[in-house]
Amino acid sequence: MIWSDLLRQGIQTLTAAGIPDAPRDARRLAAHVMGIEASRITLIAQDTVPPGIVQLYDGIVAQRARRVPVSHLTGSRQFHGRVFEVTPDVLDPRPETEILIETALARPWRRVLDLGTGSGCILLTLLAERGNQTFGIGTDLSRAALSVAMRNAANLRLGDRVQFHAGDWLGALPVSTAAFDLIVSNPPYITLDDYAALAPDVGLYEPRLALTDEGDGLGAYRRILHAAPAHLVQGGWLIVEIGPTQGPVVSDLFRTHGLTAITVSPDLDGRDRVVAGQKPRV
Structure with missing residues (x-):
């Protein structure tokens, strides 16, 4: 069997299953x-499929x-130009989060805190993009998720600039932790x-745990805003x-907790996706 035929079978199987x-x-x-x-893949379309690969491919399909x-x-999973390890213990990084x-x-900013870091894709991307003068901390309730984030930090050679x-949420921070220039989160x-x-x-x-707060979808924002400022x-x-x-409603929560310069940024589909607010300077 050649690859083009095996691919055709795979496409038919996934289409029949309703896979977008x-x-x-x-x-x-x-x-x-x-x-x-x-x-x-297109370069090997006419190549013969190696022995054993047909069964392996059929199984994964x-x-x-x-x-x-x-x-x-x-x-x-690729995110913002880098490859991150993903397991069932972490949220799958999505293109919308790149906003x-x-x-x-x-x-x-130079010091960043990522609340509910999961795979670490947000925190580690920010540190990699901004350079050697930055430092970050990631917190998560799931120790399994933190293990994934630690491996991603090691793979990206960022282990010396990050702690987990x-x-x-913020209750995970050591008591003596200094204040941050930036706090980010993609909460449930x-x-x-x-x-x-x-x-x-x-x-x-x-x-x-990474998807829903088991309520109105705003519980995590309330808890974060209670402590973040x-x-x-x-x-x-x-x-x-x-x-x-x-x-x-999240913008209103930001205002209620004293943040200013509030903006709401849309994703590529024009839907509200990110809220930002600043702690006032005295």
Whole structure:
């Protein structure tokens, strides 16, 4: 069998299972089992598939047909130009979160705190983009997630500029921790009602703790804003990702807790995605 025929079978299997963009996923999985870049698949389309690869590919396609996320099958996900390890213990990095990255990089900062860091993709991307004069801390309630973040930090050679602490939001910080120029977070913002309607790829396989607050979707913002201003320097920034309908209410929470210069940034689809606010200078 040649690769073009095997790919065609994979696409048919995923299409029949209702997988969105089945050709893309079929190619990504083929590249994974071959250990090559997805862009090279067309170059081997007429090559004979090596022995054993047919069964391996069919097996991984069957898992995708059961809605196992591609990142869980390959063990990695690209985010802002870098490859991050991903496991079922962390939220799969999404392109929309890159809006938070761009918003943060538009502000001046040297010390950053990432609340609910998960894979560490936000924190580590910011440190890698900004350079050697920056330092960051990531907190997460899940020790399994922190293990993934630590491996990603090591893989990106950022281990000397980052620390990770287990615990609940800012409560995980050591007592003597200095204030930050920037605090970022992509907290769980899906309401309990909406959680039941999530696509199987998300609801069945991604950590519930990272998706929903088991309530109105605003619980994490309330807890973060209760403590975050005290951990910001004067003129420091708090930047959070939000759900597409939460811009006005999260902005109001920012104002209630004394933050100013509040902005709401849209994602590429024009939906509210990131809220930023500044602690006033005295």
